[in-house]
Amino acid sequence: MAADSLPPCEKFEPVSPTKEVHDFVSLRTVDLATYDDGPAARQKIAQDIHEAMTTQGFFYLVNHGLSEEQISRQVDIGHHILKNTPEEEKQALRAPMVEEGSYHGFKPRGHWRTAGNVRDKVENFNISRDMTRREQPKVMTPFKPEIQNFIDYTHKEILFKILHLFGIALKLDDEMLFVKMHSYEGHDETWLRYMKYYDDYTEEEKKSTGGLWMIGHQDFTSLSILFSQPMASLQVRDYQSTEWKFVEHIPGAIIVNAGETMMWWTGNYFKAAIHRVFQPPQDQRGRERCSVFYFCVPNDEVVINTLLEQSPVLRDAGVEMAHELDKAPTSKEWSNGRIAITGRNAVWDKKGEDQNVTEEKVGSVTTRWFR
Ligand SMILES: O=C(O)CCC(=O)C(=O)O
Numbered sequence: 001m002a003a004d005s006l007p008p009c010e011k012f013e014p015v016s017p018t019k020e021v022h023d024f025v026s027l028r029t030v031d032l033a034t035y036d037d038g039p040a041a042r043q044k045i046a047q048d049i050h051e052a053m054t055t056q057g058f059f060y061l062v063n064h065g066l067s068e069e070q071i072s073r074q075v076d077i078g079h080h081i082l083k084n085t086p087e088e089e090k091q092a093l094r095a096p097m098v099e100e101g102s103y104h105g106f107k108p109r110g111h112w113r114t115a116g117n118v119r120d121k122v123e124n125f126n127i128s129r130d131m132t133r134r135e136q137p138k139v140m141t142p143f144k145p146e147i148q149n150f151i152d153y154t155h156k157e158i159l160f161k162i163l164h165l166f167g168i169a170l171k172l173d174d175e176m177l178f179v180k181m182h183s184y185e186g187h188d189e190t191w192l193r194y195m196k197y198y199d200d201y202t203e204e205e206k207k208s209t210g211g212l213w214m215i216g217h218q219d220f221t222s223l224s225i226l227f228s229q230p231m232a233s234l235q236v237r238d239y240q241s242t243e244w245k246f247v248e249h250i251p252g253a254i255i256v257n258a259g260e261t262m263m264w265w266t267g268n269y270f271k272a273a274i275h276r277v278f279q280p281p282q283d284q285r286g287r288e289r290c291s292v293f294y295f296c297v298p299n300d301e302v303v304i305n306t307l308l309e310q311s312p313v314l315r316d317a318g319v320e321m322a323h324e325l326d327k328a329p330t331s332k333e334w335s336n337g338r339i340a341i342t343g344r345n346a347v348w349d350k351k352g353e354d355q356n357v358t359e360e361k362v363g364s365v366t367t368r369w370f371r
């Protein structure tokens with residue numbers, strides 16, 4: 001669709017890039033430009049992924065086929081929906097996070113807690129690739145075809161390519177195994193997220209949070225696809241030094257990270273990036289941050305455990321099974337369980353041995369929070 005024939009939408013005004021941060025985390029870049037050039041070309045990209053995933057668990061993805069305009073249009077649509085949906089309708093379309101362990105719908109501010117037990121200032125609107133699963137807000141109606149195209153492209157053209165490359169990197173017997181586990185026609189909790197952070201903390205709240213907007217965590221996903229945006233606020237914790245560093249904005253790039261599902265599949269051979277969201281530097285404060293994400297989990301029935309039988313790379317690395325055979329969760333059990341508990345407990349009130357990590361049980365498995 002030509003840009004001038006698109007339905008009108010309020011524009012989101014992003015902050016200008018910061019001039020105050022000079023030591024951004026150094027992340028590798030994976031370039032999809034040669035993906036269609038045959039097995040040798042794909043092998044080379046898979047090596048880059050292998051490098052990135054065994055070190056930071058985070059990488060930039062370029063030449064993925066979506067333009068900067070297409071991405072910023074999605075940011076505008078997210079802003080438009082979050083700004084113009086009446087409060088009552090947001091309440092009616094609230095995501096059943098605790099009741100069903102699903103994000104599909106609106107997550108209001110304050111549902112999560114951050115440091116010091118302060119309630120979050122983050123609003124989300126989350127959509128399944130099957131939009132018929134939930135009633136959608138009225139203001140979204142004119143944008144539905146565009147949103148569906150964006151989701152479909154991200155799932156089939158970006159996610160599937162990355163998953164294929166992950167299969168090559170692990171030398172899986174069937175290099176399309178991960179793709180098959182995320183079948184587009186299948187049913188699961190994968191979600192497109194429009195996300196707004198509001199920088200309106202009181203002085204007292206700022207003191208309690210120390211500037212933390214979202215607690216350190218690993219996503220529970222297989223892969224998370226973050227569309228880069230200009231507010232310096234996403235931080236990665238270095239695996240070796242445990243130092244937190246800002247991720248630099250690269251216009252048009254996607255930031256990809258693996259979550260706990262990928263960590264379990266690979267027996268922690270591929271790192272699930274530890275990250276958090278922190279208040280930006282002074283020159284970007286007091287402004288809204290609006291961004292777009294695609295969070296991916298496998299189809300509901302997929303049992304998640306380490307792929308030792310399928311991957312000589314994992315066997316050579318000598319990794320151990322993540323779960324005992326009868327304790328491995330299905331994607332549905334894990335997703336629903338993890339969504340239901342996220343941000344609900346005052347995790348820092350029960351400090352563990354390591355003062356910067358605390359654990360929480362989700363059914364038969366354990367998740368961790370970081371600071
Ligand atoms: O806002 C961000 O950049 C990251 C958000 C995040 O980590 C999450 O929603 O899991």
Ligand SMILES: [Fe+2]
Nearest residue numbers: 217218219275
């Ligand atoms: Fe995250």
